[in-house]
Amino acid sequence: MTREKVNLAYISNDSARRTTFRIRKSGLMKKAQEIMTLCEIEACAIMFSAYDPEPIVWPSELQAQHVISRYMNMSPLEQTKRLVDPKGFTRQMLEKTMKKVTKKRKENNEHNQMTQVMYQCLYGRGFGNLTIGDLNKMSDLISQNLGETERRLEFLQRRHNG
Amino acid sequence: MTREKVNLAYISNDSARRTTFRIRKSGLMKKAQEIMTLCEIEACAIMFSAYDPEPIVWPSELQAQHVISRYMNMSPLEQTKRLVDPKGFTRQMLEKTMKKVTKKRKENNEHNQMTQVMYQCLYGRGFGNLTIGDLNKMSDLISQNLGETERRLEFLQRRHNG
């Protein structure tokens, strides 16, 4: 019954693989939790296994979204440095889209506050993680903005006509 | 010199914390690599530490982006299943907030499309359930809208001046 050294290769036996996965997964999470406590770092992990119907998101959906959004929002220099994906996954798409918004935001002070706050709401918080407060804020801003624009257009029109 | 049980709390000594982090980080990555080899799962991790200038992205940027995008793009069913509003409070609040936007939308045809699509995005999907596609759409609409408004203002201003 001497324990053998573990063979580091794919486990072909299905139930053995499941068991190993289950046990090691918990071990891994424990370790991860430990390093986070000991060193106060910000981290997250996502795992898709063939066994669980849903992805395992560690340490929580909330934290994962926070970390992902931080990762996505890194400075342009840092972003460029790690643009390794030629096909254009998520990050590039986000970058591209956000560049347009940022550009417009800089160009147009009229809408600065609205765009900025929406930007913060959408990206600062992470995806799928909007609170009621955020939505409220966004809605108010949209309303305000629509009203202001309307007033300004009316003003200009009046000046033009009279 | 008996080794003590490790106290699972934040290590206040700076260099000790760095050392522990470095060692445990490599241990964690090894374990993660092992479970991936043994069980053939798809996973990624992102860590922000105060020590490394850049985030540690495991196992690679490419894999991380792939996994993140898979996570973000899960089917609506899967997303819905996981994002439950336990209080039942969300929908009411949303309705109330959205009414304001709808009102403005009706008042102001200039911004109809943008508001409508945002309305759909926010209301139709529910909170915290936005996909990357939605965000993209919303961002595009904001950009477009800002551009159009700007052009219209410029046009009116030109007409006024000349």
Place this chain on the structure above:
DNA sequence: CTGTCTATCATTAGCGC
């Protein structure tokens, strides 16, 4: 299929360079 047990391997804290 999941949990418990335990002998064994694996990780790592503390120390000295």
Place this chain on the structure above:
DNA sequence: TGCGCTAATGATAGACA
């Protein structure tokens, strides 16, 4: 600061319930 070393804790494969 970051190695190498080593003893002690920690993780876990395999057996069993």
